[in-house]
Amino acid sequence: xxxxxxxxxxxxxxxxxxxxxxxxxxxxxVRTRHDHLGWILSxxxxxxxxxxxxLDKERALRVLTCSTxxxxxxxxxxxxxxxxxxxxxxxxxxxxxxxxxxRGVAMDGRVPIFYMIGLLSREKDKxxxxxRHSMVRYCExxxxxxxxxxxxxxxxxxxxxxxxxxxxAQKRRGPAAVLVxxxxx
Amino acid sequence: MxxxxxxxxxxxxxxxxxAVCVPTMTTAPAWRTIAPDDLSVxxxxxxxxxxxxxxxxxxxRPDRRVLVFDGDGSLLMQLxxxxxxxxxxxxxxxxxxxxxxxxxxSGAQEIPGGGGVDFVLMAKGxxxxxxxxxxxxxxxxxxxxxxxxxxxxxxxELHTGLADKTPMTAGMGTPFHQQVERLxxxxxxx
Numbered sequence: 001x002x003x004x005x006x007x008x009x010x011x012x013x014x015x016x017x018x019x020x021x022x023x024x025x026x027x028x029x030v031r032t033r034h035d036h037l038g039w040i041l042s043x044x045x046x047x048x049x050x051x052x053x054x055l056d057k058e059r060a061l062r063v064l065t066c067s068t069x070x071x072x073x074x075x076x077x078x079x080x081x082x083x084x085x086x087x088x089x090x091x092x093x094x095x096x097x098x099x100x101x102x103r104g105v106a107m108d109g110r111v112p113i114f115y116m117i118g119l120l121s122r123e124k125d126k127x128x129x130x131x132r133h134s135m136v137r138y139c140e141x142x143x144x145x146x147x148x149x150x151x152x153x154x155x156x157x158x159x160x161x162x163x164x165x166x167x168x169a170q171k172r173r174g175p176a177a178v179l180v181x182x183x184x185x
Numbered sequence: 186m187x188x189x190x191x192x193x194x195x196x197x198x199x200x201x202x203x204a205v206c207v208p209t210m211t212t213a214p215a216w217r218t219i220a221p222d223d224l225s226v227x228x229x230x231x232x233x234x235x236x237x238x239x240x241x242x243x244x245x246r247p248d249r250r251v252l253v254f255d256g257d258g259s260l261l262m263q264l265x266x267x268x269x270x271x272x273x274x275x276x277x278x279x280x281x282x283x284x285x286x287x288x289x290x291s292g293a294q295e296i297p298g299g300g301g302v303d304f305v306l307m308a309k310g311x312x313x314x315x316x317x318x319x320x321x322x323x324x325x326x327x328x329x330x331x332x333x334x335x336x337x338x339x340x341x342e343l344h345t346g347l348a349d350k351t352p353m354t355a356g357m358g359t360p361f362h363q364q365v366e367r368l369x370x371x372x373x374x375x
Contacts, residue, residue, distance in 0.1 A: 030373040033248060064244070064273055066237070067265025074234035075269075078241015081226065081365060083373035104231030110362040 001124050002155035004185035007050040009159055014040070014087060015060060017163040021085035024170070030083040036062045038085040041072040045091035047118030050184045052089070069098035073105045073113065080111045087166070091118040092139045092179075103146065106175035114169040115177040116153075116162070122181050128152070143177060150177040187346040188322050190283055191215045196322065197252065197281070200329045204250040204279075205242050205368070209235035211289045211348040212254040214355035224371055226364045229352050233262030236270055236280055243275035243337075246372060250333065253280045257304065258288040258296045264307070270338050271312030278337040280308070283345045290351040308340035320344035 018038035025032070040055055040063045055063050066072040069090050079086045095102070095117055106113040121133045131137045143150045149168055151161045161178050169176035190212060198219045208216040209228040216225060226242075228235040239253035260266070260282060270278065286300035287293040296302070308316035314336060319325050325343070332341060352358075359367075369375060 025373075025375075028373075028375045030375045033246060039244075064269075066269050068263060070231070070234060070263055071237040071240075071266050071269050074228070074231060074237035075241035075244075077365065078238045078243070079245045080241075081369040081372055082242055082245020083369070083375065084245040101231040101234060104361070105234070108230065108361050109365045111365060 007054045013159045013162045042089045045118035069094035070101040073101040077111045088115045110173040112169035114166040118180045148175045152181045154181040190345045190348040206252045207239040208254040214350040226368045233259045236266040243278040257284045267311035280340040282342045316340040318342045
């Protein structure tokens with residue numbers, strides 16, 4: 001398993017994902033009111049901290065730090081209704097904390113929310129489902145329980161999963177997630 | 186004497202123009218009756234999310250005013266949203282807080298702190314541009330045009346009694362996903 005995922009690679013991938021999303025929105029007839037590419041809705045995640053730090057210098061991506069993941073989900077629904085593309089960057093504990101809002105907004109509201117969820121404390125030599133840390137171990141089973149499609153981002157070669165699962169969320173009009181299985185660098 | 190929520194909503198409906206509205210809990214049934222076919226989306230089922238839902242709308246559409254009809258019990262469930270809204274500083278957001286001191290929908294149990302919680306102070310402390318208290322319908326009518334034109338985010342704490350209906354007695358109305366789809370269509374043309 002690689003040691004880390006470079007933050008610039010993730011940011012470039014997010015930009016490309018948003019560019020594609022803007023094209024799709026335009027094809028749908030949505031006119032944008034903004035110059036930036038898209039929104040990062042974040043409740044800071046230790047695993048993705050280098051990405052969040054690098055995003056501070058990005059002008060093409062707007063970052064909104066929320067107090068809770070519940071808020072991030074609801075903000076996402078507002079952005080969706082206004083025709084703006086977004087990604088939620090949170091950590092697994094935040095997923096647990098906000099599962100009712102995921103249900104109420106992304107599932108019941110049929111809002112295509114794409115999550116990047118950091119698996120803090122995930123052991124590199126273990127399947128997350130066998131982790132000794134409950135916050136790692138229960139993440140995928142919880143997503144399975146709620147029927148949220150998910151995949152693991154476990155190295156630079158996996159970044160193609162970001163646009164794939166973003167598209168999947170749009171296609172199914174609901175949640176989809178990529179689990180960031182190792183720290184970004 | 187506390188204002189009737191239905192009267193407050195009627196006054197706002199008459200002055201809101203083309204503002205997008207986000208009712209929650211006990212304001213939702215009355216708003217459906219007062220403004221049945223317009224630019225609104227209700228927040229019921231994801232507790233305390235109205236201000237964040239309104240924030241997303243306000244950020245996506247800076248050309249439109251967004252009015253949130255929050256409840257005191259609801260806001261307490263996501264009190265941190267005051268700081269998130271203040272940090273994002275949407276100039277087009279007006280956060281109305283219907284303060285009745287109870288969780289009306291679940292049986293009118295008193296909220297933590299009861300009627301003594303000072304949301305105006307908290308909004309100002311969080312960084313809202315301004316926050317006001319209004320406890321009289323005539324004063325609301327007089328001040329509303331300027332409040333709706335003021336640079337946001339602002340919070341207006343409205344001292345109200347209990348609404349005639351709650352989502353429990355009046356039903357949930359149009360399913361949330363249909364409200365979302367309709368408002369998205371109205372706002373984006375998609």
